[in-house]
Amino acid sequence: MSFTNEQLERYSRHIILKEIGAKGQKKLLNARVLVIGAGGLGAPAAMYLAAAGVGTIGIADADEVDLSNLQRQIIHATKDLGKPKVQSAKETMNELNPDVTVNTYHTFVTSENIREIIRDYDFIIDGTDNFPAKFLINDACVMEKKPFSHAGIIRFKGQLMTYVPGEGPCYRCVFRDPPPKDAVPTCKQAGVVGAMGGVIGSLQAMEAIKFIVGKGQLLTGYLLTYDALTMEFRKIKLPHNTENCPVCGTHPTITQLIDYEQAECDGAL
Amino acid sequence: MRILVAGETKEVKEGLTVAELLINEQVETPEYVTVTVNDDFIDPANFEKTELKENDSIEFLYFMGGGRYVVY
Ligand SMILES: [Zn+2]
Numbered sequence: 001m002s003f004t005n006e007q008l009e010r011y012s013r014h015i016i017l018k019e020i021g022a023k024g025q026k027k028l029l030n031a032r033v034l035v036i037g038a039g040g041l042g043a044p045a046a047m048y049l050a051a052a053g054v055g056t057i058g059i060a061d062a063d064e065v066d067l068s069n070l071q072r073q074i075i076h077a078t079k080d081l082g083k084p085k086v087q088s089a090k091e092t093m094n095e096l097n098p099d100v101t102v103n104t105y106h107t108f109v110t111s112e113n114i115r116e117i118i119r120d121y122d123f124i125i126d127g128t129d130n131f132p133a134k135f136l137i138n139d140a141c142v143m144e145k146k147p148f149s150h151a152g153i154i155r156f157k158g159q160l161m162t163y164v165p166g167e168g169p170c171y172r173c174v175f176r177d178p179p180p181k182d183a184v185p186t187c188k189q190a191g192v193v194g195a196m197g198g199v200i201g202s203l204q205a206m207e208a209i210k211f212i213v214g215k216g217q218l219l220t221g222y223l224l225t226y227d228a229l230t231m232e233f234r235k236i237k238l239p240h241n242t243e244n245c246p247v248c249g250t251h252p253t254i255t256q257l258i259d260y261e262q263a264e265c266d267g268a269l
Numbered sequence: 270m271r272i273l274v275a276g277e278t279k280e281v282k283e284g285l286t287v288a289e290l291l292i293n294e295q296v297e298t299p300e301y302v303t304v305t306v307n308d309d310f311i312d313p314a315n316f317e318k319t320e321l322k323e324n325d326s327i328e329f330l331y332f333m334g335g336g337r338y339v340v341y
Contacts, residue, residue: 158333159333176303241309
């Protein structure tokens with residue numbers, strides 16, 4: 001595959017980087033990344049991946065665009081209200097970069113469909129907003145041996161970690177089980193600064209890009225936390241002993257995917 | 270004795286347990302917090318009997334959703 005003149009210009013700022021170059025850009029164009037959740041995290045992640053020329057991007061989300069989404073989900077615009085988020089996201093990505101093929105999955109990920117969906121991709125971005133989905137994505141990625149980026153954001157805080165099979169702890173190594181549905185108080189309306197999705201979602205895109213071009217160090221074995229109020233980033237080393245993990249350990253007890261119930265929040269957005 | 274809590278040096282009493290530290294640090298709903306000491310996970314069942322030692326480095330790792338739900 002050789003570049004067109006338009007591609008040489010479009011990706012010139014990548015090609016000029018010695019860590020990416022023409023070779024790395026070709027890897028990006030041949031890469032397949034799945035973004036689960038077209039919300040606060042998935043929006044910026046998907047946009048940067050599309051702009052970067054990741055050749056195939058999958059986007060999964062069951063929701064429609066709502067006015068309260070637009071404070072942070074910048075892949076959607078006012079004209080998209082009521083549209084499936086995956087449709088709106090696909091249109092934005094195609095406008096950004098016609099080189100990119102976007103596959104849409106207008107559905108919730110469940111134990112029934114997730115393994116089949118992720119199987120087609122090289123790297124997965126968890127941009128979901130709830131614990132059942134986060135555990136499902138983790139377990140499915142461990143079982144299918146897929147690398148993925150986990151992230152969470154709340155109020156003025158965010159965090160992320162990267163799982164690569166065999167190279168460090170998974171999400172469940174760190175957080176054993178989702179909080180029970182009836183735990184009191186499990187949830188209250190939290191809120192989040194819109195730009196937080198931009199910070200953390202962009203870092204997730206960065207992990208995907210580094211993984212694809214094979215340069216630099218990933219956040220495997222580390223949890224990166226960000227506090228916007230104190231403006232502190234901390235890279236916290238995670239334990240290496242993963243043998244006892246119920247899913248990625250040496251004697252896994254979780255061998256089937258689990259659909260946890262989501263705790264219902266009053267007046268959730 | 271001195272310990273490191275989330276990267277900050279703290280002066281605490283000898284033999285402080287992880288359970289006591291969670292209270293001192295006012296960690297909300299400690300049942301959902303993952304604790305590591307010197308890069309090792311501490312089983313929540315052992316919070317009360319795990320005594321900290323001089324220069325131990327403790328981290329609290331919090332569950333974080335996506336801005337829609339929060340746990341704690
Ligand atoms: Zn694990």
